[in-house]
Amino acid sequence: MPGNQYNGNSSHNSGRVGRLLKIREQKRNKSAYSNELTDNHRGTEPCEYDLRAREGDSLNNSYIEQNLEGAITQGCEKPDARPLRQRLLVVANRLPVSAVRKGEDSWSLEMSAGGLVSALLGVKEFEARWIGWAGVNVPDEVGQKALTKALGEKRCIPVFLDEEIVHRYYNGYCNNILWPLFHYLGLPQEDRLATTRSFQSQFEAYKKANQMFADVVHQHYEEGDVVWCHDYHLMFLPKCLKERNNNMKVGWFLHTPFPSSEIHRTLPSRSDLLRSVLAADLVGFHTYDYARHFVSACTRILGLEGTPEGVEDQGRLTRVAAFPIGIDSDRFIKALELPKVQEHVNELKERFAGRKVMLGVDRLDMIKGIPQKLLAFEKFLEEYPYWCDKVVLLQIAVPTRTDVPEYQKLTSQVHEIVGRINGRFGTLTAVPIHHLVCFYFENSVGL
Structure with a gap:
């Protein structure tokens, strides 16, 4: 299939659009004829009828343009009316x-x-x-x-x-x-x-x-x-x-x-x-x-x-x-300005001062690869013990489908891996993985 996306534009009423184009062309011809008459009578004052006629032509042309624009873009049947939501x-x-x-x-x-x-x-x-x-x-x-x-x-x-x-x-x-x-x-x-x-x-x-x-x-x-x-x-x-x-x-x-x-x-x-x-x-x-x-x-x-x-x-x-989907970025930008958020950010900076912080935010779902991420982090600490006290993984997990057995097994597996890694590489003052279960969003998943 050619192109990088499917064309989602709806088909248009070609008959109606054709009529509008024809009317617009007639108005243009009429306007050109009126201008020709004006050139032939240059130096004379236009009569009141001519002014009204030209004003009417202008209004009609504007109406046609608006109607044609609406027919092509949205199929609006009432261009002179205020659009309804x-x-x-x-x-x-x-x-x-x-x-x-x-x-x-x-x-x-x-x-x-x-x-x-x-x-x-x-x-x-x-x-x-x-x-x-x-x-x-x-x-x-x-x-x-x-x-x-x-x-x-x-x-x-x-x-x-x-x-x-x-x-x-x-x-x-x-x-x-x-x-x-x-x-x-x-x-x-x-x-x-x-x-x-x-x-x-x-x-x-x-x-x-x-x-x-x-x-x-x-x-x-x-x-x-x-x-x-x-x-x-x-x-x-x-x-x-x-x-x-x-x-x-x-x-x-x-x-x-x-x-x-x-x-x-x-x-x-x-x-x-x-x-x-x-x-x-x-x-x-x-x-x-x-x-x-x-x-x-x-x-x-x-x-x-x-x-x-x-x-x-x-x-x-x-x-x-x-249709690539996005988020309302303004909400997140405004949230950073809230005093409570700023206070919490400062607390985190003090808590993890001098350490590299890796952040993961995922639903606790089998397709998100959280166990694989944790095992990869464990492999990194094994091969580069120098980083054990210099890096921390902050993993935020959102529980989902807690009634499904497969997801219950996944939760137990993640907790087991986190406990083993922290037991191997943790110290009295620091642990390499901070695993936070965010129950606040539990009822919002699956939307």
Whole structure:
């Protein structure tokens, strides 16, 4: 595929744009004719009608230019009106707030600091509404109403999932099947028969959860809204939404890598997931490589046609594009100016004075390579003992998916490695590794 990214521009109404171009050309010809008449009558004062006509031409030309600009760039039907703020429904597995129950009808909410939240803080052109799971099980109607009201004040809309669905959908299919596969770790291989049975159960829960998200979206959808679905938790959501309202504008963005077609082919539900995502109007990825892998999977597994703009299926084009994601850097710059932050920075400088500091900030996840990082640091200290008292590794780890056995094993492994290294190379006054577990962000991961 040529180019370094997929072209995500929407097709334009060529008939309407052509009419606008024709009208603009007619106005220009009329203006030229008017100028010619003026040259022929040079030295005479223009009459009042001529002034009004020229002023009208100027206004009409301005109108045409604005309308044409809007038609080409945004398809705006009312260029002379003040643009309305587009309403955006952001649908993610987790809401950007963490809920804690204080009573039968009382809830405490705190803003989370996950990657999706940080990325969307800079989106100010839209009136956003968040739809997602609040992270807690609320079986009673009184609690659901109270939480819905509390979240509504923060422009959030909850999806209520019971514990069984969460276990099989989130801990099961999402984090035990899709997450490892999308990071090239493969499917679980402990017991093939048991894995097959649990896989089918988890897959059914995954589809049911996606349908529950779709039901909530349809309850709050208004004509003209744009629905933006996020991540591998909701790959069935575009199809569920389009089946009930084909005119709905739906986008889907993946916050993880998308594997090559050879890896994706090993997933039993590979075709169902691909076709469900293709129901969206626009599919986005972090990098061009991920977008290319997705298009390749659609062509090799589904037999569809891949184009530089996306994937075409029987005349319908699903646009595929790469959208590198970032953060709101101004928030971090302003945070450095806070007195508490400055005080803490000075404390750290005094504490580690005279030593080189290596900083690592990672989620406690199997794909982040924290054990490998620690073992590499141990190897460095073995080969260069001179640096034992001159360097320190400050590793901040954010716990995630604490209910999944594989992540529990990873946590124990990291703690064991840190203890062994500090025991070998530590002294009475200093240790080479400072391992900090940051529980503050625990509820924000997975956004």
